[in-house]
Amino acid sequence: MTGPTCATASRLPLMPQSSGTMAWNRTGSWRFLRPRYLDKTAPCSEACPVGQDIPKIEILLAQGAFEEAWLRLREENPLPGVCGRVCFHPCEGSCNRKEYDEPISINGLERFLADHAWKQGITPPPVAASATGKRIAVVGAGPAGLSAAYFLRRFGHAVDLFDAREEAGGMLRYAIPEYRLPKDALSWEVGLILSDGVRFFPERRLGHDLTWAELSRFDAVYLAIGDWTPVPLGVPGEESARDGLALLEAVRRGERPSFEGSVAVIGGGDTAMDVARTLLRLGSHPEIVYRRRIGDMPALPEEVEEVREEGIPSRTLLSPSRIRTAGDGLLELELTPMRSVEGEGKARARVVPSGEPPVTMKVSAVFSAVGASHSEGLPRESADPSRTVSIGPHLRLLPEGAWKGRTPVFLGGDLVNDAKTVVTAIASGKEAAVVIDASFRGVAPERILPGI
Structure with missing residues (x-):
């Protein structure tokens, strides 16, 4: 958890909000602009897909009203403890506090309140609505x-x-x-x-x-x-590749499969990151293979950073083109080098073959994590x-x-x-x-x- 959890306005310095000087925005009797005060949704709540009343929750938490704050969370989100751990927190990206130092760690607040209710045995009141018959x-x-x-x-x-x-x-x-x-x-x-x-x-x-x-x-x-349902790789020999989601499910069920030596994980999304980090914990030496650049990965930036911090290498601008057996129980993964072609406007860059010779990897297993349907x-x-x-x-x-x-x-x-x-x-x-x-x-x- 990073960032401050809460702070009162009195502890923050005053910050000028005008984009011009007094020569532009005159004050007192010289003024020709009058400020407008608008009651708007807080930017953090505006950015939250479930519309949580984040400012109210922060106020309750600062007052020590943990149970009331948790109940307020559950009015809009029945899984605040889950979100406190795995949400990509768009609310924090819109937090006004970042104009001063760092956004408030709203994920941390959710996790704290949910864990507090869990450990204290607090339960919400039952449904009060009358039965509709539907x-x-x-x-x-x-x-x-x-x-x-x-x-x-x-x-x-x-x-x-x-x-x-x-x-x-x-x-x-x-x-x-x-x-x-x-x-x-x-x-x-x-x-x-x-x-x-x-x-x-x-x-x-x-x-x-x-x-x-x-x-x-x-x-x-x-x-x-x-x-x-895994999205196919669309390359010869892909039947030798394993499903990344199936690995995650097996481990969640308590299984501990073993893959010795190097293992290739194909993909750049959150699932690929989870598969690679899980394989590392199983004793393998995973490498992520991605057809685009690191910055193009759809995985959350913090997930990509955590993969890097754990020492898992990422081989980018390489696209799988063939998988074949190499003897001794190994697989040979053939990769086509790619180059990036910038798209127009905000479009993500395209990748095309660079024309360089193929690259090969010898691995004990190949896991596909390129998507599901x-x-x-x-x-x-x-x-x-x-x-x-x-x-x-x-x-x-x-x-x-x-x-x-x-x-x-x-x-x-x-x-x-x-x-x-x-x-x-x-x-x-x-x-x-x-x-x-x-x-x-x-x-x-x-x-x-x-x-x-």
Whole structure:
């Protein structure tokens, strides 16, 4: 945790806010400009995808009202302890405090308040809303599905939560390493959501153990299925590569696979960073291979820095072109050198082959972490945004006729989000709950979405 946690305004020096001198902005009787005082949302709250009232939470924390501050956090975010550990904290990037020294460590505040409530055995009050008689099926118990279930219960609706795995949590439980998100901390927050009247049905995979005929009996369906299907590398011999997500899940389940010597991890996202750091902890010597530059990596900058600090090398501007066996149980990974071509405006630079000779690596294993997708059990329309109806920034609706039932089917989470982050998924579930509740009351989404 970096940065100050809180400070009173009286301890900070006065800072001039004018961009000109008195010759430009005259004062007293000479003035020709009068200041305008506007009541606006704090920039940290504005930047938060779930819209937390961060200034109020900081005030309560400074007053020592830890329980009240934690309850205030949970009004907008049912997983503050999770976010305190893995959120990419856009709120801190917008914090006014950075104009003086450093942004307030808002992630640290969330983590502290959640851990305090956990260790003190504090529980939130039960749902107070009257039962509406409406039943909603939420398919996928990751951060988006858990968020939707939490807020739907707050509106008084009955919620059945389905997931293909045996425990709720999705990527949080099965993909994020223990050193980043302890299982006990996650289980406590998930347990609070489920204990509030959410019925959880494990090991129910859409299209297999969970049928569309069963879903048609609900008043609304929210699909929040995560991206678990690996994106293919598209190179000869890729069947020899292993799935990075599968490794993370195996380790989360308690397995300790061994890969001696050098191991190549292909990709530059958060999953690639997690795979490389996990392999290091398993005793391997991982190397990250990425087709672009370090600065182009989609992984969070702090994740990239942590990989560097742990001594894991990154080989950049190299694109996999072939994988073949090399004898003695080793693999030979052939890499094509690339060069960067700057894009126009803010577009990310393209990469093209540089024309240099291929580079080869001899490794004991190759792990692919170039991305994942979803497909199983979903109507074709769900994979094509042009064939769904956009409801909000993180929410889409299957059009009528996309399936035989009449129940409205909403899509969220990884199914619609370009930004595959935990806090964006939580925001997606919250948005879905608000829109579904509004639809029962005959309120148009455009009337309520701006206020979320």
